Amino acid sequence: MGFATDAIHVGQEPDPTTGAVVAPIYQTSTYVQEELGKHKGYEYARASNPTRSALERNLARLEGGRHALAFASGMAAINAVITLLQSGDHVICSHAVYGGVYRLFTKVLSHFGLEFSFIDTTCVENVEKAIKKNTRLLYIETPTNPTLAISDLGEMSQLARARRVPLVVDNTFMSPYLQRPLEFGADMVVHSTTKFLNGHSDSIGGAVILTRQEDYDRLYFIQKSAGAILGPFDCWLVLRGVKTLAVRMEQHCQNGQAIAGFLEPHPKVKRVFYPGLKSHPQHELGTKQMKGFGAMLSFELGSRESAERLLRQVKLCSLGESLGGVETLISHPATMTHSSVPPEERLKIGITDGLVRLSVGIEDVEDLIADLDRALSHV
Ligand SMILES: Cc1ncc(COP(=O)(O)O)c(C=O)c1O
Structure with missing residues (x-):
């Protein structure tokens, strides 16, 4: 089956x-x-x-x-x-x-x-x-x-x-x-x-x-x-x-790819980490071992201040720990999910103070992009 x-x-x-x-x-x-x-x-x-x-x-x-x-x-x-x-x-x-x-x-x-x-x-x-x-x-x-x-x-x-x-x-x-x-x-x-x-x-x-x-x-x-x-x-x-994993994951992947595509050329965004982007260092490997690129992505804003401004401004993307739900969650790994990793170790693995993580949900992607676009204009 x-x-x-x-x-x-x-x-x-x-x-x-x-x-x-x-x-x-x-x-x-x-x-x-x-x-x-x-x-x-x-x-x-x-x-x-x-x-x-x-x-x-x-x-x-x-x-x-x-x-x-x-x-x-x-x-x-x-x-x-x-x-x-x-x-x-x-x-x-x-x-x-x-x-x-x-x-x-x-x-x-x-x-x-x-x-x-x-x-x-x-x-x-x-x-x-x-x-x-x-x-x-x-x-x-x-x-x-x-x-x-x-x-x-x-x-x-x-x-x-x-x-x-x-x-x-x-x-x-x-x-x-x-x-x-x-x-x-x-x-x-x-x-x-x-x-x-x-x-x-x-x-x-x-x-x-x-x-x-x-x-x-x-x-x-x-x-x-x-x-x-x-x-x-x-x-x-x-x-x-x-029971709905297959349909949810299809939508998560579509939305993840669309948001990564929106963020990558954005002038306020320094770098986007998403395996579905050709710029991702292991994109080719990803296409071999993954059926899709998923809903998780991170992006670099350059400083904690910029990250904080964005997180204060988003409305539809909810600031919170966790991931994988139907609703989009946004977080700051350095102070949230990875706060127990010492700062020097965090930097070695690329978790800077300006890094923001998104768990892209299955809302209408235009609404998510509009929310991020508006919030980025405050950065
Ligand atoms: C990749 C990964 N593994 C394991 C865990 C731990 O799972 P739980 O919070 O259900 O204990 C998390 C939690 O965020 C996670 O992101």
Whole structure:
């Protein structure tokens, strides 16, 4: 079946007891057992819940994996993946990851004897050089948040295979509609379902999609033991959001391209970071591994003062953290999403005080352009 058909039907077969076309919300903490050891496959809702199982089956199919596990947030999903490791292990991570990932790795997980190297993963040689005897995980975000740098999924997977180090890809920015890292050979995909998968800015959640049974068994054990599960109502919201993922992403891409095209020649804009522009350094690679260029873009205004002026003037574009919803959000990475990255590190990865990030929604694009145009006239 095609992607849109799977998005609507997998895990969401009509309810066998009532025929309801929408998967029910099983808002329960436990399940009655007929006698000791005899139950219907569900014992306690931290371990399993039918609404969660429905979402997990759906996400596994959309990413082309065999299994999925849904977590309380994207960060909870990433944390669970890292707890597969042991004290003394080393992780190589894209240097321009989401600020929350940087914070988790450097300020929390490093206290447990894990070592992290932040590397420019757009160049596979850099990664090869950084691999050590104790490297146990390659963790990449592509495109990166907020500079939209692209790592080569095929090359990274080959290297990971050759060196027997699992490759984990954060696919939040693209969604499986635009990019499917497992098809290139990645071992696990992580998502903040908060973003495009849910798509309506009304739920926080995360997921890991896997290919190997043994990885699934180990991660399921962690999910059940640590308990950072996604609640049934949030699972239901993500299932509902995913049904329109294909049409939403098509519109997000069209609007993203149009706004990037408007901003690039604008006299107040110094540079635009959008993989769909020919000026993007990895545009060609993007066309090979992505079905579209998505809705995320950043642009440079030259100073914090200019960025602040723009952010004060926009009306339709809402100033806020997060991304991937139907409404356009605008943000200032240096003081918002990446404030936990030290200023000198931020500059190394291109997050200047004049950089502004847009998560382009699916409103009428003329209205978005008019809003930006008016706000830029105040810069
Ligand atoms: C690329 C990326 N990964 C992971 C996360 C974390 O997800 P959550 O906020 O659902 O914990 C975010 C949040 O912005 C993100 O942008």
